[in-house]
Amino acid sequence: MMNPLLPLLVAIPLAGAFLTMIIGRFIPGIPRYMALATLLLLTFISIWLLVEGGTASSVYTMGGWEPVDGVPIGLYLIHDGFSALVLCIISVIGLLSVTYSISYMARYTSENYFYSLFCLMIAGMNGVVLSGDIFNIFVFLEISAISSYALVAFGVEKNELEATLKYQVLGAVASFMVLFAIGFIYWSAKTLNIADIRTAFSEGGQGNNYILIQILLLTGFGLKAAIIPFHAWLPDAHSSAPSPISAMLSGVLIKAVGIYVILRLFFNMFEITEGMAILITTLGALSMAVGVFLAIGQWDLKRLLAYHSISQMGYVIMSAGIGMILMARGLRSEIAALAITGGIFHMLNHAAFKGLLFLNAGAIEYSAGTRDLRQMGGLAKSMPFTSSTSLAASLSISGIPPFNGFFSKLIIIVAAVMGRFYFLAALAAIVSIITLASFMKFQRYAFYNKEQAKFNKEIREVPVPMLLSMITLAVICLLLSLLALPGIRETVLSPATDILMDQAKYSSQITGM
Amino acid sequence: MTVYWLCFILFLTGLYGVITRRNLIKIAISLSVMEFSCFLFLALIGYTEGGVAPIVDMADPVKTYVDPLPQAMVLTAIVIGLATTAMLMAVIIRIYRKYGTFDIREIKNLRG
Numbered sequence: 023m024m025n026p027l028l029p030l031l032v033a034i035p036l037a038g039a040f041l042t043m044i045i046g047r048f049i050p051g052i053p054r055y056m057a058l059a060t061l062l063l064l065t066f067i068s069i070w071l072l073v074e075g076g077t078a079s080s081v082y083t084m085g086g087w088e089p090v091d092g093v094p095i096g097l098y099l100i101h102d103g104f105s106a107l108v109l110c111i112i113s114v115i116g117l118l119s120v121t122y123s124i125s126y127m128a129r130y131t132s133e134n135y136f137y138s139l140f141c142l143m144i145a146g147m148n149g150v151v152l153s154g155d156i157f158n159i160f161v162f163l164e165i166s167a168i169s170s171y172a173l174v175a176f177g178v179e180k181n182e183l184e185a186t187l188k189y190q191v192l193g194a195v196a197s198f199m200v201l202f203a204i205g206f207i208y209w210s211a212k213t214l215n216i217a218d219i220r221t222a223f224s225e226g227g228q229g230n231n232y233i234l235i236q237i238l239l240l241t242g243f244g245l246k247a248a249i250i251p252f253h254a255w256l257p258d259a260h261s262s263a264p265s266p267i268s269a270m271l272s273g274v275l276i277k278a279v280g281i282y283v284i285l286r287l288f289f290n291m292f293e294i295t296e297g298m299a300i301l302i303t304t305l306g307a308l309s310m311a312v313g314v315f316l317a318i319g320q321w322d323l324k325r326l327l328a329y330h331s332i333s334q335m336g337y338v339i340m341s342a343g344i345g346m347i348l349m350a351r352g353l354r355s356e357i358a359a360l361a362i363t364g365g366i367f368h369m370l371n372h373a374a375f376k377g378l379l380f381l382n383a384g385a386i387e388y389s390a391g392t393r394d395l396r397q398m399g400g401l402a403k404s405m406p407f408t409s410s411t412s413l414a415a416s417l418s419i420s421g422i423p424p425f426n427g428f429f430s431k432l433i434i435i436v437a438a439v440m441g442r443f444y445f446l447a448a449l450a451a452i453v454s455i456i457t458l459a460s461f462m463k464f465q466r467y468a469f470y471n472k473e474q475a476k477f478n479k480e481i482r483e484v485p486v487p488m489l490l491s492m493i494t495l496a497v498i499c500l501l502l503s504l505l506a507l508p509g510i511r512e513t514v515l516s517p518a519t520d521i522l523m524d525q526a527k528y529s530s531q532i533t534g535m
Numbered sequence: 536m537t538v539y540w541l542c543f544i545l546f547l548t549g550l551y552g553v554i555t556r557r558n559l560i561k562i563a564i565s566l567s568v569m570e571f572s573c574f575l576f577l578a579l580i581g582y583t584e585g586g587v588a589p590i591v592d593m594a595d596p597v598k599t600y601v602d603p604l605p606q607a608m609v610l611t612a613i614v615i616g617l618a619t620t621a622m623l624m625a626v627i628i629r630i631y632r633k634y635g636t637f638d639i640r641e642i643k644n645l646r647g
């Protein structure tokens with residue numbers, strides 16, 4: 023089914039980026055509203071596609087090049103259950119971040135560059151998520167990566183420059199590994215279309231470098247997703263960026279260009295082998311455990327949140343890995359489906375609560391002028407909305423009912439127990455408890471520390487646009503827990519799980535057979 | 536086969552440079568070496584012994600053509616590589632203005 027809305031998801035933010043730059047030159051003050059309008063439009067389109075699309079997936083062929091004898095030629099944009107969810111994350115968190123930036127970025131100079139780069143990053147991420155062609159994924163990956171390098175360095179002080187240097191060098195190494203792997207894939211499969219590569223690989227054209235391709239791609243996208251041995255850039259980059267950008271990087275970018283692509287390629291492009299599944303599960307469990315231990319000792323609020331991103335992404339990777347192991351062994355596919363559903367659900371939830379936590383951190387920095395937990399204290403009285411929304415997000419990330427984090431962690435742990443991975447289930451529960459401890463520390467030092475309170479008398483609550491986006495995200499945190507209910511879970515989460523588990527379904531929508 | 540191995544060695548040389556060099560400019564050069572080994576590899580994949588440019592001539596249809604797709608990919612990747620290098624150089628110049636050095640050991644504000 024041809025869907026004319028799909029290219030708009032890339033074209034609108036791309037046009038928005040350049041128009042913002044040109045018009046912002048002549049009419050100062052307009053860029054923020056143009057970016058807001060762009061993101062509003064994208065949110066409408068992506069939610070419309072999610073509601074309208076349902077279980078069916080839709081395809082758009084660029085230039086109308088139809089497949090010849092079942093062999094796809096030309097570029098494909100594919101929208102299915104899984105990409106629909108990620109597109110919604112990108113648009114909604116992007117919209118709320120832009121709303122927040124209207125007040126927050128007023129302190130910085132050259133606002134029109136900020137909004138232009140922001141739209142460009144959104145265009146890149148939408149392209150990565152929609153693309154059905156592996157070289158196209160690389161191109162869009164670079165668009166979003168280069169604009170995020172510039173956004174991390176937006177403050178151009180010592181710390182920002184150092185963070186962006188680390189991020190750029192590691193990001194460039196990751197990109198070249200991906201490009202090298204694409205070369206190998208083209209060498210052995212003679213095609214670049216993901217579904218077609220799948221067909222070529224399953225018909226025995228795997229060649230000697232099959233393992234090398236998998237390792238190169240896992241390293242490349244693992245660097246982008248900051249899985250634990252490749253995580254060195256994340257705490258620096260995410261803590262040095264302006265707060266709305268931290269919310270975008272942690273809440274959206276590492277998912278859209280890291281986790282999403284890893285899941286898509288390893289489920290829909292490669293044959294699932296048990297060795298690779300065990301490797302992915304190990305990396306996930308390692309990120310989950312090491313990330314939280316690195317987080318608990320931090321005193322810089324945004325660094326603490328950044329390390330928790332590594333840990334929470336570990337949950338997603340681990341549960342997807344458990345699903346892969348069970349699928350590779352060919353048994354108990356309903357438990358594999360449960361594990362993968364838990365992982366995707368946790369990814370959605372993490373976007374909501376981590377976005378909110380970074381916006382809270384930005385609000386504290388805006389009003390109190392510090393990111394050091396030891397210099398805060400007693401902010402609960404002077405900033406009641408920031409305090410209550412951050413309490414909601416903290417309870418959510420630590421897995422306390424009725425917030426969304428509880429349900430996704432519960433699904434992951436139940437799936438691990440049912441799949442007889444008792445050690446991983448216990449590890450997930452322990453990490454959750456340490457997360458709770460670490461956020462109790464954040465709440466106590468930032469909002470309830472009475473001794474520091476006398477220094478912080480004149481602090482005011484942040485302006486309305488910032489409050490608006492924080493309160494909306496807190497409500498989203500509560501509402502997302504509804505997805506765990508049986509009726510709603512089948513309509514929203516199950517299509518995503520189905521497309522990952524049913525490999526024939528993914529290729530049939532492209533070749534039209 | 537030797538050319539492919541040389542290409543891979545070039546890639547590893549670049550990676551070695553990125554890991555061991557201390558000077559920011561040398562790191563940028565090493566990244567370019569990695570980048571160009573990828574381009575070389577892609578161009579080599581499309582090469583066919585005795586192939587000509589893929590312009591189909593109906594009068595003389597039996598010819599060996601080189602594969603044009605990797606060449607298109609290399610062109611795209613070169614443009615992207617240019618953007619990456621320009622961005623990296625801009626940041627390095629800014630760092631030199633702030634820190635007054637290219638030595639990566641002197642640039643260590645962020646820890647922990």
